[in-house]
Amino acid sequence: MALVAGETSGDLLAGLLLDGLRARWPDLSAVGxxxxxxxxxxxxxxxxxEKLAVRGYIEVLRHYREIVGIRRDLRDRLLTAAQRPDVFIGVDAPDFNLDLEAALKAEGVRTVHFVCPSIWAWRPERIEKIRxxxxxVLCIFPFEPDLLAQQGIAATYVGHPLANVIPLQPDRAAAREHLGLGADETVVAILPGSRASEVQYLGRRFFEAAAxxxxxxxxxxxxxxxxPALRARLEGMARDCGLGDALRIVEGQSHxxxxxxxVTLIASGTATLEAALFKRPMVIAYNMNLLSWWIMRGKRLQPWVGLPNILCNDFVVPELLQEAATPGALARETLAWLDAPEKMAALQARFEALHHTLRRDTARLAADAIEKVLEG
Structure with a gap:
């Protein structure tokens, strides 16, 4: 079996998937x-x-030759007799994986894509490439299989793996004790992203907002x-903003x-769904290369960017994007949550309902679907 997962969120999803696959096939060999x-x-x-952890059109162009070279070398290696997989599973990273899947499928390798590209949010032209x-396609949101079926694409809703990993009622007291925080302290989590490009565009804004x-x-x-690879860079930004002992950077431990x-000030992406499953109010922000932003904005199909808002079909949390993501606006919207306990409680109830919707036996359902693909 071969898998490709790009960036931190894909690694997390693929790790959870591997648990289910190894339960089904204990002698499984997985490469990629x-x-x-x-x-x-x-x-x-x-x-x-990390080689694939690049976002934005301009940023991808800077790494294009290396990424295309990796995809070519991986394809050639997987198509040798010794390494030919029974199935290839592309985990998210659609710009990399879909082209690789097409090349492998053309050579008779069965292919599965885990996490439906967000054709319902932007870039609907991807539907033909998916087909x-x-x-x-293994879908993590309940409305996606019907949408794909309308286009003649086989798909299965497997739930979102994070909904099983994250408890319905997170133990806040235990987490605070683990992190050395007092029960009565007011804590703001700052998550500027797991990619170097995200930290480049958001890190200083977030720390200036914290100041x-x-x-x-x-x-x-x-x-x-x-x-870990971004810790030193973040520490430098924090020092420049003069936050001192009020801010602490910990390695990993995002959950x-x-x-x-x-409350959390957070970069748009999978982490926002994690925050929703932890029932935390948030302010979602994003900033990127201006040309990349213009291109992406023209391909949007919905008014929302953050996953919690998309899944709730409403602006349940603020989104501050591109030029709107100023330190002053970020600080104002984050503090507004702390001044609205009733609004926070209503949001937490809505996020709990969302958690139940996404909570499925993902590992088993995914293994069932992959087994059917293997059976032809």
Whole structure:
């Protein structure tokens, strides 16, 4: 079996998927591109998932030759007799995986794509590429299989793996004890993203917003879960903003931080869904290369960007995008949650209902679907 997972969120999803696959096939051998969570489960990573952790049209262009070279080398290696997989599973990363899946499928390799590309949000032209590339799509949102079926694409709703990993009632007290936080402290979690490009465009904005909040409310504590490779960069930004002991950067532990916090200032992406499953109010922000933003904005199909808003079909949390993501606006919207306990409680109830909708036996359902693909 071969898998490709790009960036931190894909590594997390693929790791959870591997648990289900190994339960079904204990002698499973899995190779390809992956991260630490996959390697912990015996995955043979020929390249690290960080190689694919690039977002935005202009940013991708800067790394285009390297990424295309990796895809070509991986395709050629998988098509040798010794390495030919029974099935290839592309985990998210559609710009990389769909073309690879199409090439492998054309050579008779069965292909599965895990996480339906968000054709319902933007870039609907991808539907033809999905049809050409994937024998089956594993969907993490309940409305997606019907949408794909209308286009003649086989798909199965497997729930979102994170909905099973994250408890319905997170233990806030235990998380605070683990992180050395007092029960009565007011904690703001700051998550500027797991990619270098995200930190480049959002890190300083988020820390400047934290500095503004701290001036108004000196008792606030700020926690930042950092990808190890980006920790030094984030520490430098924090020092420049003069936050001192009010802000602490911890390596990893994003789930503990989201459990412990009162509110989070967070980059748009999978982490926003994690925050929703932890029932935490949030302010979603994003900023990127201006040309990439213009291109992406023209392809949007919905008014929302953040997953919690998309899934709730409403602006249940604020979104501050591109030029709107100023430190002052970020600070103002984050503090507004702390001043509205009734609104926070209503949001948490809505997120609990969402959690139940997404909670399925993902590992078993995914293994069932993959088994049917293997049976032809």
């Amino acid at each position: 591109i992956g991260g630490a969570r996959m390697v912990e489960r015996g995955f043979d990573a020929w390249w690290p998932s 050409r590339s994937a024998d089956h 503004l909040m701290h001036r108004v409310r000196p008792h606030l504590r700020f926690l930042v879960p950092a990808v 503990a931080v989201l459990t412990a916090c009162d």
